Amino acid sequence: MTASHSSRSTALLTDHYELTMLASALRDGSAGRPCVFEVFARRLPDGRRYGVVGGIGRLLDAVREFRFTDAELEQLDRTGVVDERTLAWLANYRFSGDIDGYPEGELYFPGSPVLTVRASFAEGVLLETLTLSILNHDSAVASAAARMVTAANGRPMIEMGSRRAHEEAAIASARAAYLAGFTATSNLEAGRRYGIPTMGTSAHAFTLLHESEAAAFRSQVEALGPQTTLLVDTYDITEGIRTAVRVAGTELGAVRIDSGDLGVLARQARQQLDELGARNTRIVVSGDLDEYSIAALRAEPVDAYGVGTSVVTGSGAPTAGMVYKLVEVAGRPVAKRSSHKESRGGEKAALRRHKETGTAIEEVVYAAAGPQPALGEHDRPLRIPLVRAGQQVDEVPTLEQSRERLRAALVSVPWEGLKLSKGEPAIPVVFE
CATH class of the missing domain: 3.20.20.70 (Aldolase class I)
Known part of the structure; x- marks a missing residue:
């Protein structure tokens, strides 16, 4: 997905409780149960009419590098995070499940099943923090950047916010802004890793x-x-x-x-x-x-415009607010019922309906195991395969293809949905 650069394990880019859940599940025998996890946002940031999916390419790279080498295992052992049994299991960790998701550059709305992870509980739960860290950041930046590109009305945009962000976040921000239609970045490392034009x-x-x-x-x-x-x-x-x-x-x-x-x-x-x-x-x-x-x-x-602080901080919305929830265990739908934090059980898929003119009119979310809604001539499914049996599929779109996807997606948004004023999501989501 990216240009070659020095890699390192991403296994400790996670939260302590992911590993303690794993240890407990290994002990009680539930770790191997087949599960489905979904990533979605319950709502858009205040005032936003759409969100842009960003970070899928970076996430796939990070999952590939999610390995517990001797250095990570030694850290966990020294600090007593998990027991010997769990350490032995982690030493052989390789994600072997499947991942589907909205491609980068696709629009999302409240409830859109942006990412689906199918794996054992043990394999899937470990990816929660890493997945949310990447998708929440990159989607926030891409969503803000897309609004700026629309406001610029075709004039070139230069991302120049590196000095306003963590050094690694600056690189990710440059990539997300380029995905959204920015012309270039001032960040040379972003140019090296992702082939983004640099200027200054x-x-x-x-x-x-x-x-x-x-x-x-x-x-x-x-x-x-x-x-x-x-x-x-x-x-x-x-x-x-x-x-x-x-x-x-x-x-x-x-x-x-x-x-x-x-x-x-x-x-x-x-x-x-x-x-x-x-x-x-x-x-x-x-x-x-x-x-x-x-x-x-x-x-x-x-x-032309040069934009710094506002783009790398999501222009007031530095996170997309996405969550990673368990929705299915061994084929049985499960759902969280906590007030204001509800989730819908069962694996879901989605399609977007369009008028003959190409204008999007609604997003339909439905049970993946059930019958698919009738697909009209101008409708299209939203999820694509990303990983099969632990291996990234060959058809994952490139960054350049994702830029074009977003450009086309924004053209499909009803005109009022592109306004900067507050309002309802540009496209309603219907659950079937």
Whole structure:
């Protein structure tokens, strides 16, 4: 699924109680019971009309690396987390079950069976924390990023939030943002691991390093060529633009504005650039942007956006709120009844119905073991096989294919479902 990079065991990226449940189940003989676990969200974050499935590719990589090597077993033994019997069982752990799920880039709604894990209780329960950690983070970022891409209305988007996140979360965020339609990332490790285009030129520190703004611009142009992007708001923007064109010429690639009233400044910059003869010089804006501020800039002469904090933190919703629940034991549906935390028993599948025009009208969730609802000409099943007998299937979509899936899925959403205003989920979920 990904470019080669140094791997390590993911087995301890889990919670203590997963292993104590395993130890107890091994002791009472229930560990081998065939089970079905499902991942779903009970609700969308406040104000959201849809969610985007992200992280499936990363999860499959992590499941493959879920191995208890000597180092992990020694840690568990030294800290007394589990007994000798459980340690011996973990030493031979290899996930051998099946996984189905919504492909990356698919939309999900409250109750959508995003992921289904079929395995023994022992094998399946150990993947709970890892699965939720990856899917909750990546889906939150992808969902926020998709709203920003829609707000940008076709203009390029650059993810540049690495310094606002944990170093590994930054890489995952760059991948999720790219999945959602961002054009590039500033994170070089994300470029190496996932083949995402990377971009970047200079920060204010580079301008401050030099004795004058002109000297800084001259150095950058000499190193990167006149098509580079010059940061013009270190001092006075009007003077910065004038200096940038004087140094780089009228074929300057772009100017970037990182502060102030971006709409007003973009209009002023466009007028000034045109008057200076730099009519093809693009205007890039950045600085605490989110989907709302991007939408507010839609009518302004902005050519590209750089987004940092809001995208890597899910723009106020840093988790997708997904849960991993046991729904079937040895063919018997089971369900949690706790108030406000209910689940529906039994393995489920789903399909999405569409009008002839391609607009989605509802998502139908039904018992996987029962008869499948009639599939209309424009309807499509949502789950695909991901893992069979512990091995990833060959047909898992690539990151590029998942980008295209999301683009098509968003086109199918009713127009009102793409609004940034609060409202009901864009597509209702019907349970049969």
